[in-house]
Amino acid sequence: MKTSDFYFDLPDELIAQVPIEDRSSSKLMVLDKNTGEIEHKIFKDVIEYLNPGDCLVLNNTRVIPARLIGEKVDTGGKIEFLLLKRTEEDTWQALVKPGKRAKVGTKFSFGEGKLIGEVVGLAEEGSRIIKFHYEGIFEQVLDELGNMPLPPYITARLEEKERYQTVYSKHNGSAAAPTAGLHFTEELLQKIKDKGVEIAFVTLHVGLGTFRPVKVDDVLNHEMHSEYYMVHKEAADKINTAKQNGNKVICVGTTSCRTVESACDEDGFVKETSGWTNIFIYPGYKFKVVDNLITNFHLPESTLIMLVSALVNKEAVLNAYDVAVKERYRFFSFGDAMIIK
Template sequence: MDVSAFDYELPEKLIAQTPLSNRAESKLLAMDRSTGELVHQQFCNVLDFLEPGDALVLNDTKVLPARLYGIKKDTGAKIEVLLLNEEDNHVWEALVKPAKRLKTGTEVSFGDGILEAVCTEELPEGRRRLKFHFEGVFHERLDELGEMPLPPYIQEQLEEKERYQTVYAKNLGSAAAPTAGLHFTPELLEDVRRKGANVVFLTLHVGLGTFRPVSVDTIEAHKMHAEFYQLSKESADVLNQTRKNGGRVIAVGTTSARTLETIARDHGGEIKPASGWTDIFIYPGFTFQGIDGLLTNFHLPKSTLVMLVSAFSKREYILNAYQSAIEKQYRFFSFGDAMLIADGVGTITKGEDHT
C-alpha cells in the first residue's frame, strides 16, 4: 500500500505549540468506528461516551528531561545530546549533534561539570554510547539540567516541564509523552471511576522512533522501531474481567493500543501479564484483538500513527474526520485536541454537534 494514501494537508497554524491551561478543555472529535459518523464535543464530556463496566487503559510512562546541552572539555565546542536508552549502570545510548565532533574517548561537560560523560562507542545514524559521571542521584542531575525532548514541530519553549507529562506519569523511561493522556485531570479520572468504568495502567516507553517519518514509498517496506512495554497481572485481570462482563477495552493512546495488540498477538488473542520489546506495525488489514475503542490525538500526515488509526476503522473515515477537524479549527499533534474512535458514538445526544 502506498504511503501517500495517508497524506493530508494541514495548515501550519493548527499545529498546537503550547498546551491549554486546563487540560480537559480540549476539543473531542468522536467518530463511529463502523459508520464514520462524527460528533464534535469537548474533552471534559468524554464521560458521555463511556459505559459502566468499560475499561480505560492508560500508559503511565514518564518522560525523561532527556535533552542536554554541553561542551567538549578539550575544545569547548557545543554538543547537544538526546538520551535514548539506558543500557547499563549510567551508560546510555544517545543521539548526538553534531555527531562528527564526538569521537570515542571524547569527554563532555554539562552544567559546568555538574554532569560529565565520555563517549565509549560510535554508533550509526548519529548515535553514541555515553558513560556518565556525577555526584548524587543521576535523575536529580538530569531534572536539574535536562529539557523535555519536544517534537521538532513544536517551536516554542515549554515553560513548565510537567505539562509534557500526564498527571498519572509514574515510570521513567520515555523520550516522548503518550500525548492522548495529556487531556486527563485527576478530577476527570475520578469521574471515570465514579461512573463505573475501570482505569487500568500499563507501561510503554516511547522511543525516538515516534518522531521519525516514514521514508519509504510503500507501507510494507517500513521498519518499525522497538519499544519496551510491561503489563501487570493486576491490569491483565481487570481487562479480562471487563471483556468477560461485556465491557469495552478502550486504549488511551496508540502506545496503549500497540501494547495490548502485541500481547494479544503473542498469546492467541488473550491478554496476559507480559513485558518485553515490541516493534508491532499496525496498518490497514490488521485484525485487532486487544481493544474495542481508541482515544488518541491527531497525527502527522503519512505517519505510522495515521496508519494505525486507519486500520482501526477505515482510511476514508479517518481522512474525512481529519478534514472536518481542520474545518472546525481543531488543534493538532502533541498539545492538540483529541479523537475517540468507537462503535455507537452517534447515539450521544447531549449538546453534540453532528456532522
C-alpha cells in the same frame, strides 16, 4: 501500500504550540468506526462513551528531561544530546548534534562537569551509545541539568514542565509524552471511576521513533524502533475481565494500544509481561484486544495515522482529518483529541 496514501494538507497554524489552560476543555471529535459518522464535543464529554464494566487503559510512563546541552571536554565545542533509551546502567542510546563531534572515545561535559558523557559506541541511524559518569543519583543530576525534549514542531517555550506530563505519570523513561493522556484531569478520572469504569495502567517508554516520519515509499519496508513496555498482573486482569464480560477495552493513545497488542496472545488474552516491542500496526492488522481508541491528531504519513487507519479505515480517517482542518482543530502533542468508538 504507499506512505503517500496517508498524506493530508495541514496548515502550520493548526499545530498547537502551547497547552490550553484546562486540560479537559480541548475539542473532542467522535468518530464512529463502523459508519464514519462524526460528532464534535469537548474532551470532558468523553465519559459519555465509557460504560460501566469497560476498561480504560492508560500509559503511566513519565517523560525524563532528556535534552542535554553541553560542550566537548577538550575544545569547548557545543553539543546537544537527546537521550532515547537506557541500554545498561549509566549507558544510554542518544541522538547527538552535531554528530561529527561525537566520535567514539570523545567526552562531553554538562553542568560544568557535574555530568560527563563518553561516546562508547555507534547505534542505528547515526545515534550514539553514551556512558555517563557523575556523583550521586543519575535521575537527580538529569533533573537538574536536562530540559524537556519537546517535539521539533513545537517552537514555543514550555512554561511549566508538568504540562508535558500526564497527571498519572509514574515511571521515568520516556523521550516523549503519551500525548492523548494529557487531556485527563484527576477530577475527570475520578468521575470515570465513579461511573464503574475500570482503569488499567500499563507502561511503554516512548521513543522518538514513534514520531519520526516514514522515509520509505512502501509502508511494509518501514522498521519501527523498539520501546520498553511493562504490563502488571492487575492491569492484565482488568483488561481480560472486561473482554470476557463483553465490555469494551478503550486505549488512551497509540502507545497504550501498542502495549496491550504486544502483551496478548492470539486469542487476545493479556498476560503479565515486560520487554521490548517494535510492533507496527497499519491497515490490515487484526486487533486482538483494543475496541476503541482515544488519540490526538497526528502527523501526515506517520506510523500513528497508519495505526488509527487500521482501527477504522483509511478513507474515514482522512475524511475526519479534513473535517478537523476545516473545523480548526488543534493538531499534535498539545492539540485536540479524537475518540474512535
